Amino acid sequence: MSTEYLFTPARVGRAGEDVALQIEAAILEEKILPGESLPSERELQAQFQTGRGVIREAMRALKQKGLIEIRKGAKGGAYVKQIDVANVSESLALFLKQQHVSLAHIAEFRESIDRTITTLAIARADSAEKQQLVTETKKLLECLDRPEPDMGALGEMDRELNIRLAKMTKNPVFEWIMQALQLGFSSQDYALYEDPEYRHKTAVNWVETANHIAANEPLRALSSIGAHYAMLQRCAPEASGDPRSASPPTDKQRSYNIETFDENDEESRS
Amino acid sequence: MSTEYLFTPARVGRAGEDVALQIEAAILEEKILPGESLPSERELQAQFQTGRGVIREAMRALKQKGLIEIRKGAKGGAYVKQIDVANVSESLALFLKQQHVSLAHIAEFRESIDRTITTLAIARADSAEKQQLVTETKKLLECLDRPEPDMGALGEMDRELNIRLAKMTKNPVFEWIMQALQLGFSSQDYALYEDPEYRHKTAVNWVETANHIAANEPLRALSSIGAHYAMLQRCAPEASGDPRSASPPTDKQRSYNIETFDENDEESRS
């Protein structure tokens, strides 16, 4: 009963996009709220006075954007949903992957974000959250000491820790960016976790950082983070080159052309 | 001759996604390079042993992801292209829009990014780039003093300045994030520019910041940036200037993985 005549017939030539845009607009203007469903494909076909294929293509585009979710069967159809960060992450991940962006560049960005997040978390999170963070980091350390560490699980814990910390800023933007980054270069990240030294030092560093956060010691916490990224730089093997060669932190060797980084072959493992 | 038998017949039920995934994988593994074109839809239809509608929907999804570009006519088809930041931006913008992210939260994030960018730019950009930045900021100030300032042009200049500064970090990630942010919430940003005081102070602040950057004075430059965001907070209208008030420390606030749709009536205010 929701949609009487929201939609107008589509023009020719690019009808599919036209349909998609109209529906997207309706969703963004909240004429259709999350949880509600669009009319069935055959009904839309009638409203737009077009073929069903056009509607289906529009639906596919909207689904890809994360605006709708499609369910089969009776009472199925296209349900408007809240866009998930995962959509942004996927988009970012695709981009990073295709650009062959070096780990060094991402790490530098992450370090800057991590520092801000830590500072804000110390300022805004309550002591319970901070204590919880400490507990989780200790759990990570325990898992590490087991005989056969599960890389997947460890990576997952690391990811969750980062997101937990980001949540403590009380600013959702930081949380989303962190999630996007986590998903964005997890593939490269896993390789690092293969290094037992990196694994161990990372876990220890997490505990250290969490303790400093819990103790409301911003400078010490930032120092720990700096140590972590310095260590990452050392452990990063041939993977995407030396950070300094790609983006030197020292102001002595500047004026590098960005296009000249990452000359190593793409690891076509398998 | 390009694609012999890269693709295998798709399974039933979700054939469209299957096809899209296979093609996406082929692109990401660089079995098809940017600039090259995929086989025609009818050819793919044969290779995948499926209907043409399935292929078309897959194409639509890939196009939406920004992986391919579709041209009509003879020698048309799906051409693999480099993903543009615009895709990430659009995704992010959609997300921010639907989540009703407050300007305060975005501003806080931007401030942290801006500070890092400024620091890195001072360290890595050469003097020519810095001088160029100063020149551009002065140009912005000039445009502002004209009788009838064009909001669109001013916003554009501000955007370009931000991106120019981000480029000076020599780390493309910062550039992309800045572009994504610029495109992502430009709609909200324009409103601020309506305020003549904000306009003027922003321009003056830009010149100031650029001068400090050119003079290699990181602390003064950061101070300018802080002043800018403090001013933004004052000028921001009802948009709740303080991040902490916009997002109370309770995790009760509207989350993104929302399952609890608000039940308010669907009055479509127009």
Added chain:
DNA sequence: ACTCTACTATTGGTCCTACCATTATCCGGC
């Protein structure tokens, strides 16, 4: 020999119709 035009082949865009698979709902038998 050059240029412009019209034709043609290729390819995406649309429409249609039929049928299959899945799922919520309803109805009848137990």
Added chain:
DNA sequence: GCCGGATAATGGTAGGACCAATAGTAGAGT
């Protein structure tokens, strides 16, 4: 009252036909 099958609604697929745009080419005209 409960359970299971029939039913209907809906997305998913198949295949064919035609339209529209476009690049290449053959041919007419100069």
